[in-house]
Amino acid sequence: MTTIKFMPQGINVEATTGASVLELAQKAGVGIRAECGGRGVCGSCRVMVEPLESFSPPSAREIEMLGDDLDKGWRLACHTKVLSAGTVIIPLATRPEQVIVLEESYGNLDITLKPAVRQLFLHVPEPTLDNPRADGERFLQTFKSHTKKLTNLEHDILMRLPNIIREEKGQVTATVWQERKILDLKSGYHELILGIAVDLGTTTMVVYLFNIRSGQLLGRASQLNPQTAYGSDVMTRIHYTSNTKGGSTQMRATVVRGLNQLISEVCDKAQVSTDNVVEVVLVGNTAMHHLCLGLDSRHLALAPYPPVWAEPLDLPAAAIGMAVHPAANLHLLPNKAGFVGADSMAVLLALEPYLQDELQLIIDFGTNGEIILANSQHQWACSTAAGPAFEGAQIRFGMRAQNGAIDKVEFIPESQEIRWETIGGEPPIGICGSGIIAVVAALRKAGILHDGGRFNSRINNDRLRHGAEGMEYVLAWPEETALGEAIVVTQGDVRQVQLGKAALAAGCRILLERAQAKQPDVVLMAGAFGSYIDPEAAKTIGLIPALTPEKIKVVGNAAGHGACLSLLNVDKRKEIALLAPKVDYIELSGESRFSEEFISSTALVPWGK
């Protein structure tokens, strides 16, 4: 008896002399791949051993398959027998399917790693005079134990095949997409394959970089969607493409250039090459989906708003100009409708309301607000033009959420004061989206605003004054701000908040009516912006139902999370492809009850009051 240590797990195993490394690993529960069942055919159980003399001499098969690598300590676990104490190192590629955990998000966190792309290390036999089979045939034969779906080779692979299979004595690494297409073929052993998940928002785009063989998140990066140069909202951009020759191409090139910058940045930081990025999964609303692919988005702006394509889509990433591996696949999740897009489907995947019995109301706050009401029985979705107020636009002192923006506002009953904080603690220069909701809620609590949204002119408060556009409330005095002038909330600002709030609340109510439910069991606030809204303030002004605090959850960038899940596990793509057609889409512009609900939702009062 002797002892073998398995690395990197650090597990010590008692071993009988003569036992194979593979048997030993299997007995000890150390994960090791053996796709041919230990027959020495597939090469998937490649491990490194030390010292060499603690293990049996290489078999003829190992000499054929591993060649010079034997000297470096590489062996086939199935053909290597233990002679005395030693160490076995199991490289990443030899470890079986792994479960990985995504951080910083709510919802489906554990995921089994099952990417669309995998690598196979193969040994292609030489031709013989008796059986001078074609290079392609001998090569495809080696795949037979892995997949029978692969029967054809693309022209560019065929052009390189003869050299590749001869360069390292028949040893090749094939990068295979969905078991049926070879994306890349290299001689020798390789193991780095990367994937990119993209959440393409109207305003912001976020890129996640993964090692899709290990599931490890290698980095993330975000920036403003450069299409904002053509208009901050979707409609302006659609009109631009309709009215400009080559507008669709220009819009596509603009966003892809931005994505390429982000991908390059995140790869540089992780010290990997963009050429190893073999798959990209992208989610975005339907307009972003179309504008990124260069599809004609014009009809998204005209009733009945049909998308060009709603099914899941696979295309070469190179077709839209993405600077990744030239054969990389780009996958897009399905769009449900013109204004409920792949991003909402990704939110569904991330939060999985369709696996729950409780009725979840999911609001994805953005320039457009997408609303999902769902449980395991039924799923409804709609979209409302929540308006620009929630992003700080069309607000007198509105701004994006960056340093110097007032983002938190609170009414202190004891002192009857309204207190604020800024991002970064700097002197204020404006109010961001979460701040404007908070200040309206605080003004309501202080009794400074009526239910209907008018300022209460009878109240005695030195901050309430007449301004150029009517009544206004001084949130910060000139000497407190970085502007040298006062930051005020105008009657017009309050109206903007009311419009946005009414649209979202009316959408929620229509969905609840469809579900014949008075209240959801849970409210989930999603989206980068949704993560900053104070749930209490949102309840105060009736933006969301008045549930108890533990029933209201902030879930972060669920769309981006859903994109990551789809990148790491191909079954998730099937799941949402099956679910999407079942989601009940409500087109609010075709809904007679919408105007009524909208008007009755303008009041700044909690739900049910």
Add this chain to the structure above:
Amino acid sequence: MTTIKFMPQGINVEATTGASVLELAQKAGVGIRAECGGRGVCGSCRVMVEPLESFSPPSAREIEMLGDDLDKGWRLACHTKVLSAGTVIIPLATRPEQVIVLEESYGNLDITLKPAVRQLFLHVPEPTLDNPRADGERFLQTFKSHTKKLTNLEHDILMRLPNIIREEKGQVTATVWQERKILDLKSGYHELILGIAVDLGTTTMVVYLFNIRSGQLLGRASQLNPQTAYGSDVMTRIHYTSNTKGGSTQMRATVVRGLNQLISEVCDKAQVSTDNVVEVVLVGNTAMHHLCLGLDSRHLALAPYPPVWAEPLDLPAAAIGMAVHPAANLHLLPNKAGFVGADSMAVLLALEPYLQDELQLIIDFGTNGEIILANSQHQWACSTAAGPAFEGAQIRFGMRAQNGAIDKVEFIPESQEIRWETIGGEPPIGICGSGIIAVVAALRKAGILHDGGRFNSRINNDRLRHGAEGMEYVLAWPEETALGEAIVVTQGDVRQVQLGKAALAAGCRILLERAQAKQPDVVLMAGAFGSYIDPEAAKTIGLIPALTPEKIKVVGNAAGHGACLSLLNVDKRKEIALLAPKVDYIELSGESRFSEEFISSTALVPWGK
């Protein structure tokens, strides 16, 4: 009762007033497509009627589907009722599957038209507010009655889809490849689709242009393979690509440029656009196959001569630079081995020995001679380096088969004279391949050559003389030729013929041994060159078995014929894909009996003597 005349068939049919045109055509046996069974759904029964007033007014469905075309006389046969005497014109696209006959060839002549590409005329419904389905979904729905295999659209089609389906009220013509890929999509009704069959020989390339909707041969064109600039034989070209950087690309570009010229020429003559060419089928020997695709051909020159790819292959014609429709498919028949290529498989398809009980010996004469011995039980194939003699090379006065070449030579026993003719009847400038075989046979008959190939110096003949390279026979005196010098046959020339003849005959004998047969039942001489050889001369020198004349057939360019069949009927591709692996390939260099057979075949005597 009234009378309806169907055109272009010219059939007059008695009709009851009120009968539909479709019923009438079906009763009269006039072929007409009706893919939806006459429900007015598919639009496949589109016909033209005159005069308009002899037929019922258009139905609502016809107004929707045909629009302005109604004014031009277009109607749906299923919705149009007969009122009084008139004419119905059935356009090509409305006629069902046709059997066409290929001329100028031996073998499989009747073929059912079943091309890989077909056109569908469809009507895409508009989206509604109740059901705002995506453009892609509505479009694919219209395919459901035709094919369920089509579930995805390529990016370039998606980019154009919204405009195309709206331009002519939803009427579109889709060009579909193998029921699963859309090659082209246009608004309105179209019906011209073309196909090209290519026989790519080492020396000559031939292009056939077909209307693949009617099966009509629109033209053919041929020229020298421009790769001959890099060497007249396969080996020289392979060595060039191996020893030159970018040699494969250069060789591919050279041949594709030549093919593009031919395609352009044949399309110009037929007054059609190359952009309507939606499929190309190409056959050639394995080296031509590889050199045309830009594949690495180096290993074809090294034992055991494995091809890069032997299976049938489909790739975008654009991938190798063919100037046809940008989405056209290029199909290549399978290669059997390094020296029995797709051209031999096309010969099999054209001659169908595998459907016969008689044992056929098929010799495809060319720079390489491919030999097939086959019946319905078993098929064998081999290749021999027949040598350059049969193409007129390495013969003192050898030349290609063109004007002024001595191509026919005859021994007249009565006068003991040897008479010759030239191509075009012009004064001779040399001897082409068929001529050199004929002259050797004539010299044998005249007793001027011994069995072993030596000139008989004891014979008294003023044309037999000593030349610079030994004995030579004066075929034409200086005053008869256009050269001003005599055209002679040297001892060296006879040796070249013996070498080529021995290689071919040995190959035939090895195959016959494998088949345990003394003789084939039939000999088929294929290839452009094979068509000019005099079978009697070939028998005299023992090039082919000594069968009775009716058992020896000249079958023309069988490889080109096989390419045409594969273009016109996709089932033929399956047929050869299934057959090719069953063919028993004999690698003569691995055959111990070959040297012996070769040496014993050098004698210029008929088989069996």
